[in-house]
Amino acid sequence: DLHSFPTRRSSDLLSYSIMLSASDKMKDEFKNAIIDSKVSRQAWDLPKVIDNLKQNNNIKDIVVIHLGSNYKINKEKFKGYLLSLESKKIFLINCVIPDPWEEQVNTTIKEISEEMENVEMIDWYAVAKNRKELFYKDATHPNAEGVKEYINLLKTELTKHLKKGQ
Numbered sequence: 669d670l671h672s673f674p675t676r677r678s679s680d681l682l683s684y685s686i687m688l689s690a691s692d693k694m695k696d697e698f699k700n701a702i703i704d705s706k707v708s709r710q711a712w713d714l715p716k717v718i719d720n721l722k723q724n725n726n727i728k729d730i731v732v733i734h735l736g737s738n739y740k741i742n743k744e745k746f747k748g749y750l751l752s753l754e755s756k757k758i759f760l761i762n763c764v765i766p767d768p769w770e771e772q773v774n775t776t777i778k779e780i781s782e783e784m785e786n787v788e789m790i791d792w793y794a795v796a797k798n799r800k801e802l803f804y805k806d807a808t809h810p811n812a813e814g815v816k817e818y819i820n821l822l823k824t825e826l827t828k829h830l831k832k833g834q
Contacts, residue, residue: 697819697823698822701728711735711736711739711740711741711742711745711746711749713735714733714735714746714749715749715752718749718752718753727753727756728756729756729757730756730757730758730759730826730829731753731756731757731758731759732758732759732761732790732822732826733758733759733760733761734760734761734763734792736762736763736769736773736774736776736777737763737765737767737773737808739769740769740772740773740776741772741773741776741777743776743779743780746776746780747780747783747784750780750784750787753786754786755786756786757786757788757829758784758786758787758788759787759788759789759790759825759826759829760777760780760781760787760788760789760790761777761789761790761792761822762774762777762778762789762790762791762792762793763792763793763808764792764793764796764797764803764807764808765807765808766806766807766808774793777789788825788829790821790822790825791821792818792821795817795821796810796814796817796818801813802814802817
């Protein structure tokens with residue numbers, strides 16, 4: 669999912685269905701955010717989503733992306749997609765999923781955040797892994813309690829960034 673968050677700055681949130689389950693609460697919390705979530709979105713869909721937001725002049729200063737729960741991320745291609753957002757601050761959210769590609773996705777997100785100056789990782793995995801009470805039976809999509817944790821994590825990380833004045 670891709671999300672844009674405007675706090676003092678504006679932001680975009682891009683995502684697949686995980687953020688979709690939290691989108692109503694997120695709209696309440698991040699009033700000026702543009703939230704673009706879709707069921708079964710893949711990492712390779714990112715260029716289309718970015719292009720669509722650009723065409724509608726909806727790319728904000730802060731872009732939050734949560735992709736990778738549906739399949740592996742090709743690191744070099746994904747970095748290439750992110751280059752089109754090089755003037756923006758990008759936050760990549762890692763994932764908690766019961767699938768074999770969880771480690772690959774999270775490692776890729778961590779490496780990209782270390783290699784690209786304008787990219788930081790938000791560590792959902794550290795907050796939510798092994799906390800079954802935060803998820804529906806699919807162990808991927810957050811339930812009401814999980815949505816609260818997810819939103820609190822985003823607020824905390826974005827607030828840290830804004831306080832740094834970056």
